[in-house]
Amino acid sequence: MSTTIDDEVSVETPQKPTKKQRRAANIADAASGGLKMLLAKLLMLGLVDAIAIYGVIILASAEQWLVAAIVAVVAVIVNWIYFSRRKLPAKYLTPGVIFLVVFQVFVLVYTGYIAFTNYGTGHNGSKEQAVSSLMASSLQRVEDSPTYPVTVVDQGGTLGLLVTDPDGEALLGTNDEPLAPVDAEMDGDKAVAVDGWTTLQFGEVVTRTDEITALAVPFSDDPNDGALRTPDGSSAYLYLSNLEYDEAAGTMTNLDTGTVYSDIGTGAFTSDSGEELLPGWQIVVGFDNFVRAVTDERLAGPLVYVTLWTFAFALISVASTFFLGLFLAIVFNDMRMKGRKYYRVLMILPYAVPSFLSALIWAGMMNESFGFINQVLFGGASIPWLTDPVLAKFSVLLVNLWLGFPYMFLVCTGALQSIPEELQEAATVDGAKPWAVFRLIKLPLLLVSVAPLLIASFAFNFNNFNVIYMLTDGGPRDSNAPIPVGFTDILISMVYKVAFTGQTRDYGLASAYSIIIFVIVAVISVIAFRRTKSLEELN
């Protein structure tokens, strides 16, 4: 290609174009683009730049300087690439690469980071957020405190309280902003409106009661000063927390019981007896999650059997679908047989139906007490297809065989037909029996071309979340494990459950499991690709 920009010497370009040639090619390229192309390009780039500028402004106002800088740099690079006369490959690669970097590479790295934190239920913010949330959740009304007349005001969906203090001064605050003096319009001795805010009418106050009663406007920056809350939208009372925060010592004291909770570096205020105040905050915990996953007895047990089952599931699924598919390919690869086309179409239907639907349908049919299989095929027996640890594994494998054999059937048919006829003839002339021809000639050749697909299929089944989740939901549940794991869970469904189901979500542990799976998958694929290379040399 005359428009290359590189200096890599490759087989396809024996000669590097001279500078003159490159310039000529660039001019020709630019000349051929035409005005329409140029306009389209400008329009697209303008759009990208507009979005980038908007993004930078928003991010800067949220004080996310690093992210804003990244967005700006990316926008500059994109402009540079598309206005440059060169960088031709980059013009074609950039759009896809941006998505790849953000949603594959970055999230992968980010997963690694989360695995080293205690991110999860009760630990999902900063320490300041945890403090204010603790103070707010332990507010109690102070007996005999003065009554403050209030007006509820709104600014772009954010509710605020316009408070008149006993001295007749107007103060305004929201959940996040402590009370501050404002110039307000007074009605008698009650402030009723303020510039920039909409005063809520009675009807609105009624419809937004839930929001209004949840308002807790801090008195000052010090959380120990308490907050104003209004039960009815017209008068507010002082609420004080029964917790006292000592910023210098980093401790929380429960004023009712006198218990002191201190920050001992575990991401939550902890009392001497080990009791934690939640929510806590997010900290980096190092290898704790990994150590916990493999040494905590109640977690290590499930991890081991889930890993073993994941391997068994993936291997058996690949083997069973491959052999059934190969068998069928051989059976239907006979020209004398009539109606092969119809059989083929009917047999690939399982592959065409979206797999989440098939798995749900099978789950219904395998239901222990109401399912078709027990009720009709087994005459009312109650075989626990999905609720017995062993039978459930069998059911999962059976359904996955149903889902997967058409793919292997198609692939094997293609591979069989591409094996040259002459090989077979030569072998027959030499006196080989059909079985020998198959075993010694066709199968090795077939395996060479199908092996990469078998590896891909293994990788797919290794993370085949849908079948497991829709069919058994990983069940039957293992009641001894502290995480919601069951006997048919594979690693990926275990990650999902640890992260997103149940009362406590443990993102840190889930990410640690993800990293463990990454490592396993990486090791397998390296080994597998080495193996297939050696197979390819057969050819």
Next chain:
Amino acid sequence: MAAQQPVPGTQTGLVIGEAEEFADASTRASVSIARDGRGGGAGRELPRKPFNFRRWFFATGWRHVVGILMVVFSLFPIVFVISSSLNPHGTLTGSNALFSAIGLESYVRILTDPQVPFLTWFGNTLMIAGITAVLTVFLGALAAYSFSRMRFTGRRFGLISIVVVQMFPQLLAVVAIFLLMSAIGDWFPAIGLNTHIGLIMVYLGGALGVNTYLMYGFFNTVPASIDEAAKIDGAGHARIFFTIILRLVAPILAVVALLSFIASVNEFVVASVLLIDTDKQTLAVGLTKLVSNPRYADWSAFSAGAVIAALPVVALFLFLQKYIVGGLTAGAVK
């Protein structure tokens, strides 16, 4: 699918000689000279042989037995779901007597139930999967074009790293995706958590991947001399790509679009984590929640929904079958 090659004699357990099989195939329908009993090899020297059930059975008949068994195995869940979808008010138990009642009430129920926004889910799914498919093909084709037609530093590295990165599926990083999207949602609610655009963007993270590889292989089969001829005629790279190459590689574009479409329709994990409101969800998320307990669920309404949901995909699949088989086996056979 390409024309069938006869590959006789490869069948396990089939030990009749090859010559005989061919003779059998060419003469089966013809008139026989004389029936000579059941001896399989008795008519070997004759050019025409009588129809012999046993020989026919061992040569091709048993294949039909296998075929029928497999068709029953393949179709039985599908027949079951069609039957229960036609059952006017069936629970799971009521669906067991196949085709005992026929009516379209359950279709009406699933389409009009105010608790179950089935049509919204259906529309969401088609829209998300459709846009994802189109953009995946576009981004992938751009990349495949540059890998196939240009030589640049880091080309090999780029090709290999695309494959390596793809080995780690997105659903493993679902926690990070969730946290990333909720952070984006704090600053840009339009593309963050609980938006379709956000979900599509996450899916596009996988646009360069196996699909690009598939397309790259196909692009390589288009002779470069076509590009060169166009270039001599004064066409630039963009014109060559959009007006020449894209048309020549249309079959693989269709295959990749379909595979990507099906993958997005089936995708559950990321969709269930990112889409929170019921009205925003996809079929995979909505229908799964709907029958999370099949015992109490309105099974026939679910079945009706499943039939409606599967129809477009199955229709597309059967319509494009020829290309899909070609695309899959092209990967297999190289």
